[in-house]
Amino acid sequence: MAQYKYGQYLTQSEHSAYDSLFTPGSTAENPGIYRCAVCGDEIAIAKGHTLPPQNHHQHRPGLGAIRWQLLVFAQQRR
Ligand SMILES: [Zn+2]
Numbered sequence: 001m002a003q004y005k006y007g008q009y010l011t012q013s014e015h016s017a018y019d020s021l022f023t024p025g026s027t028a029e030n031p032g033i034y035r036c037a038v039c040g041d042e043i044a045i046a047k048g049h050t051l052p053p054q055n056h057h058q059h060r061p062g063l064g065a066i067r068w069q070l071l072v073f074a075q076q077r078r
Contacts, residue, residue: 002033002042002071003054004010021067024054038063042071 003009017030018064021037026060030063041057059066 001040002035013073015073017073018070021069022051024056024066025053026051026067026068028068030070030073031076032070032074034068034072036067037067038065043068047076 022028022034028045028047028049028051031045031049033042033043033044034051036057038056039059043052043056045051052066054066056066
């Protein structure tokens with residue numbers, strides 16, 4: 001589970017961007033921390049980079065494929 005120390009630097013959001021599940025190898029439109037919705041594994045990714053492939057980590061048989069979900073959006077200055 002992602003951790004932080006200084007909560008004043010994070011803001012809770014109800015944006016729909018946090019609801020989408022992405023398949024391995026798809027482009028990350030939003031930079032930040034992504035979590036596998038199936039097993040909880042987490043990664044950090046830069047804007048526009050490709051989410052890790054199916055062989056990034058292994059699921060127990062029967063769990064299904066990796067599905068990446070945005071957990072923390074890294075907000076860059078314009
Ligand atoms: Zn997983």
